[in-house]
Amino acid sequence: MEFSFVQLMDLPNEILMIILKKLDNVDVLYSLMDVNTRLNQIVHDSIFTTKITLMKPIDQTLIQPDLLLDRFCSQILPKIHHKIKWLKLESASMEHILLAGDYPNLCQLDIFIMHKKPVIHFSGKKSNFHSFNHPIIKKDINLYYIVNGIL
Structure with missing residues (x-):
């Protein structure tokens, strides 16, 4: 029985898209943008650029999350900012990022405010500011307060 060695780039675009859709958009963009022309075309698809979540993981498994953010802000966001419709980020x-x-084309901005202990008591966990007037936002800004990792 002979074994064949198949590399990622040997797969058709349709199969690559199916695989990449299973991954987090930020991971796809960070890992594959500017690798080569073909992957660049794939990761610029709206499937990966419409909704972006830029938050540090709670478990801090990334070795250098600040390096990820710096690369996103200097190299990736300037290339895809016009495609983003929903952005989730930390207040810090x-x-x-902005x-x-x-x-x-940004329609929704979700801002997560992280605290180690409760500072102010709120009646709800989510606040909408529909009257916020800024050219960056066309629709909603949502604030989420996270205390000790709990929304």
Whole structure:
């Protein structure tokens, strides 16, 4: 019986898309953007660029999450900012991320505020600011308060 060695780039685009859809959009963009022309075309698809979640993992398994954010803000977001419709981010990195692009099609911005202990008591876990007037946002801004990893 002979074994054949198949590499990722040997697969057709349709199969690559099926595989990549199973992964987190940020991981796909971070790992494959600018690797080569073919992968670049695939990762620029709206499946990967419409909804972006840029938050540090709670378990901090990433060795250098700040390096990921820096690369996203300097190299990736400037290339895809016009495609992003929904952006989820932490309040600590909000300014860095929002200044990385214009986001003309952004419809929803979710901001997560992390605290180690309760600072203020709220009646609900989610607040909508529909009256917020800024050219970056066309629809909703949602604030989520996370205390000790609990929403």
